[in-house]
Amino acid sequence: MQRSEKLEEFKKSVTNRFNVYNSLFLNLPYRNIENVGMLIPLLFEQCEKGLKSGKKPQEILDAFFQNYANVESEKDRIDFMFRIVQYVERQVVLYDSVEDAAFPKLHQHTTSLSIKDYFQLVNENKSWDKIAKKLSTFSARIVLTAHPTQFYTPAVLDIMEDLRSLILEDRINDIDLTLQQLGLTSLINAQKPTPLDEAKNIIYILRNVYYDAMGELFAYIKNNIKDADFDNYNIMKLGFWPGGDRDGNPFVTAEMTKAVADELRITLMKCYYNDLKQLRKKLTFKRLRKPLNSLRDNLYIAMFDSQKPMDYEDIIEPLGNIRDILINDYHSLYVKELDYFIDKVRIFKTHFATLDIRQDHSKHKLVVESVLKRKGIIKEELGELSDTQMTRILLKEKWTLDPADFEDAIVRDTIQNISQLADIQKKNGEEGCNRYIISNSEDIFSVLFVYGLFRWCGWEANKISFDIVPLFETMRGMENSEAVMQSLFDLPEYRAHLGRRNETHTMMLGFSDGTKDGGYLKANWSILKTKETLSKVCKKNGIRAIFFDGRGGPPARGGGKTHRFYAAQTKDVANHEIQLTIQGQTITSTYGNKEQFMHNSEQLLTAGLSNNLFGKEHIISRASRKLIEELSELSFAKYDALKNHEMFIPYLENRSTLKYYTKANIGSRPGKRGNKKKLELTDLRAISFVGSWSQLKQNVPGYFGLGTAIKALKDEGRIGEVKKLYKEVPFFKALMLNSMMSLSKCYFELTTYMKEDEAYSEFWNILHEEYKLSKEMLLLISGYSILMQDEELSRESVKIRENIVLPLLVIQQYALQKIGQNADHKDLYEKIVTRSLYGNINASRNSA
Secondary structure (H helix, E strand, C coil): CCHHHHHHHHHHHHHHHHHHHHHHHHHCCCCCHHHHHHHHHHHHHHHHHHHHCCCCHHHHHHHHHHHHHCCCCHHHHHHHHHHHHHHHHHHHHHHHHHHHHHHHHHCCCCCCCCHHHHHHHHHHCCCHHHHHHHHHHCEEEEEECCCCCCCCCHHHHHHHHHHHHHHHCCCHHHHHHHHHHHHHCCCCCCCCCCHHHHHHHHHHHHHHHHHHHHHHHHHHHHHHCCCCCCCCCCCEEEEECCCCECCCCCCCCHHHHHHHHHHHHHHHHHHHHHHHHHHHCCCCCHHHHHHHHHHHHHHHHHCCCCCCCCCHHHHHHHHHHHHHHHHHHCCCCCHHHHHHHHHHHHHHCCCCCEECEEEEHHHHHHHHHHHHHHCCCCCCCHHHCCHHHHHHHHHHCCCCCCHHHCCCHHHHHHHHHHHHHHHHHHHHCHHHCCEEEEECCCCCHHHHHHHHHHHHCCCCHHHCCCEEEEEECCHHHHHHHHHHHHHHHCCHHHHHHHHHCCCEEEEEEEHHHHHHHHCHHHHHHHHHHHHHHHHHHHHHCCCEEEEEEECCCCHHHCCCCHHHHHHCCCCCCCCCEEEEEECCHHHHHHHCCHHHHHHHHHHHHHHHHHCCCCCCCCCCCHHHHHHHHHHHHHHHHHHHHHHCCCCHHHHHHHHCCHHHCCCCCCCCCCCECCCCCCCCHHHECHHHHHHHHHHCCCCHHHCCCHHHHHHHHHHCCCHHHHHHHHHHCHHHHHHHHHHHHHHHCCCHHHHHHHHHCCCCHHHHHHHHHHHHHHHHHHHHHHCCCCCCCCCHHHHHHHHHHHHHHHHHHHHHHHHHHHHHCCCCCHHHHHHHHHHHHHHHHHHHCCCC
16 A cells, blocks of 8 residues: 555544544533533644744643633633543543554555465465474563553443444444443543552453454464464463562562462453353254363353362363364364364463563562571671572572561562462463563572572472573663673573573563663663673573563653564574563553454564564674664763753652652552652653653653764764664664654643743753754654654554643643642642543553
8 A cells, every 4th residue: 555545544544533523522421511522622723823832831721711711710720621631531542442443444555564474475485394493483472561551441441342343334323322431431540450450451351352362363373374283372472460560569469469360360261161152052962062061060160269270181181072072973063163262272271371470689689688687697688698608508508488487578478479389380380370580680699589589488499380580671780691691501500490491591671771771772772782692692501592571662661663673683682482561551552452463463473483584684784783882872971961960850850740650540559669758760660750751742761862872973974874874774773763753752842831940941951952953863864854754654643642632731731830839729730630641641552
């Protein structure tokens, strides 16, 4: 489809439909909603014109209230603003539904590589033998996280699903009715969700989308591959963090982890029960009645009684027997439908998704310290022991820990949790929970503390059925990672453990904290170099390296066009699996319905499979590496200076929405680590850090320093080198294109008033100048006349979404100004700021 045709289709299927259905909002059942509905376009116009002419949000809204809305009292104005926020929130839901409904049509003629295209390439290259081995072992794992940027409740997701179906059929009266339902349905949590609530929200998507989508994707691959015996049921895997990720979340306890594991298994049994129920309507034959009824009864018990789980063999063996009878006695009638169900059982087994455990290294250090104090080995701290002594204790000492012996809640819960993991594996199968991730890994003890704790919590060393996964997320962690892994490989006990784990080691790289620590270009370049180095050290030691990428939604947290990133990996990066986190609103916006899940999963698979197999291998020459290194250091110097600016943290605290993330009932996890009175950058969660810049429409972590770095080379007459780098190195181009997305979502006009802010004018100008320079330099090296020039659909979508939320953003800034002035009704203005977070993040779809 040509670009003009694509845009025409977008206009017809998205823009026009949204405008038509948006007019139905005039009938939403709100008090005075008609007035709000009619005034929204006018308010948008006043906001856009006012900001462009340099007016402050306060001036724009005061004039609007006086000249157009005739709202005089401050209380009435606040009430009016709340209604506008509610209105805009629902416009975003409608736009999401319209765009999602148009997804299949817009992607009919995409240039992206589908599985079918991939197999066609294999045919043309006569390379089936070459690819057969890769296909039999390759997999992509998407890990759904609990991070607090997922706002749509199951009730709203149901409404969106109904809207998508109705929009495709143009059933205008039913759409009107559903929009009225939306108007009366709360979009936000009345109270902070518990980790179990968060888990249930995402399990809802597992049950209603991924269960069928994974089955269809596997069947699609199986039908298109030239191998009747294809049995790589792990080609697409699901991971799960809610209830297992306790890093910085004191509400995730051992009991919570157990409850979530049960919920995953029980929900899967319900899926199996419903599938079997449908199959029984077809398999009405006499000899099948007894085995079908027996399996049905056992599933029924397992889905209501968490103490009576079914083993995988208890499900798959009866299905195999039923299949034999069907083939031998009933002419294989409906065997295809039965096989489809059996394949799903082989994919999900009894776990549905693998529940990962994650905790920060400092907490394990606290536990080990507490244990050694109690044993009388140290008086106060671990520093009393040498590394050799510490290593010997962790690998050799045979102790049995009792949680009741310790006072500290974290210590007790950590011991209790590790002790119960064997029981979770017994109920959900080993794949149900077999990875323990350590945040902020920077030395060998990040891994050995966990290994030692397993040994002391009831696990025999030769039966630890867990992968211990270091998460290297800081610059220091990445710099130390090679030495850390080599030291681990040199330990006979740990090497024996890896032998029992299929000579494989998973290592996680953190894009979010990496970018917060090192800036956009340096963090991403460091991660690539770290992957290459770790691939090398693993290969040298006969270990299969698996990389797990901790990626967020926006480019500043490793997001953006994910398939483009993986397709651009160099040949020196181990390519056995793709593993990445999918979090927040990205879960619903990228993998939220069957069509999106199928498309984006295919993109992941083909990006990984085609890398190094077709065409030119991705090799970054020595000269190109030197150039990227130079740009990386130049951009880091600029970002580091910003990070250390005396106004950096105060600006975020006093001029952004940072503190309001913790006030919103979004997620169970606190917005920062620790309880220090004075806020430090290291304490800040990447989500609230990146999200706050997004709410300001400044998106600093997604580009800051790039402009300065490129300009420095331009001033030396070397811009041609950078242009060549952009053209010839896919990795660098992918980073620049993703950065363009961050820049395209900036709107500094919103905060132009800060130029006159006595405290922060200089700091705001630093941000603004780097934004302008980065935009200018990226356009220069790409040859584009506008940002995202070749991504017209994404560009149009961004434009519409930004327009929808502009009134909401102006209201947010107005409220922040009022709070700064200590105006009356400060508590209500704070509620406006908090409430305005939802609509803006949902509209951005990958802002945090």
